[in-house]
Amino acid sequence: MRHYYRLTDLAIEQILDLLDRAEHHRHNPRSETLARKEFVLIFLNPSLRTRASFEVAIRHMGGGVTTLGADAIWPLEAQPGTVMDQQQTEHVFEAALVLSRYYDGIGVRSLARGQSREEDLQDQVLASFMERAQVPVFNMESAMYHPCQALGDLLTVRDLLGGFKGRRLTITWAYHPRALPMSVPNSILLAACKTGMDVTLAHPPEFALTTGMMELAHAEVERSGGALRVCHDRCEALKDTEIVYAKAWGGLGRYDDPAREAEERDRYRSWIVDKDAMSRTRRAFFMHCLPVRRNVVVTDEVLESAASKVIHQAENRLHVQKAILEWLYAWNER
CATH class of the missing domain: 3.40.50.1370 (Aspartate/ornithine carbamoyltransferase)
Known part of the structure; x- marks a missing residue:
């Protein structure tokens, strides 16, 4: 079965x-x-x-x-x-x-x-x-x-870029007042690596995904011929990318010391996708799985712009x- x-x-x-x-x-x-x-x-x-x-x-x-x-x-x-x-x-x-x-x-x-x-x-x-x-x-x-979201994301990427091999995707951590699950970043990371994309995973040092998840992602890259890099410099991560995929998630420290994790998360409130962030890209599209906190994860200006494809993404x-x-x-x- x-x-x-x-x-x-x-x-x-x-x-x-x-x-x-x-x-x-x-x-x-x-x-x-x-x-x-x-x-x-x-x-x-x-x-x-x-x-x-x-x-x-x-x-x-x-x-x-x-x-x-x-x-x-x-x-x-x-x-x-x-x-x-x-x-x-x-x-x-x-x-x-x-x-x-x-x-x-x-x-x-x-x-x-x-x-x-x-x-x-x-x-x-x-x-x-x-x-x-x-x-x-x-x-x-x-x-x-979140495998249904991941497949919908791949359909959206194909709609926007026409394919996957060598196309540039940046998955960027964003601040959120709550320590959210890692299911969405895990899933889009693996999906993009499996399809041979050139993937940049951007997050503060304290907000790494699990070691096991990163090992799976690197294994998918080896099979697909894609690329994966981890970057702690948000501006560098956005440079020349074709799609900005923003998602908040909590740090692994929440299991041992939730108060410290919350303090660490609060230090990175500047990790928001705004006009300046998008200007560093290759006229990139913006994606997010929704729901999204406006002016926390992404500004109104970006979310309402022609670059934003979140509604198309949700339809898919x-x-x-x-x-x-x-x-x-x-x-x-x-």
């Missing part, structure tokens, strides 16, 4: 095929691919684009959909072997099996809690659903990955998620 956990589990040929199918769905929005199938979308965290785009995608393809928020279900436990004498009322092991009896597919969003590094690195909620479910499970953003989520669902069920029904 096939699940969809992270984009880089797929071969590059499969990714390119998915992008082609997404382009098909852009121009042919309705089908009966999921006719007589029912899906449940479980959101343990808030969502606007992911929830709306998945609900519309499933309905456009002839399926039925139930959406359950965290307030609509029992608090879930995901750790195997735990003694459930605290807040959690139901284990994912039973929930996944029960939902498999009702539905043909399960979508799960469960973000990093930022309390236990081990728990977040293990992606325990998604891992437990995939282990026990008897129907396909698709990742609508987990502690470590609908098209790629249709391709993902099609891919899941074409294979699982063999």
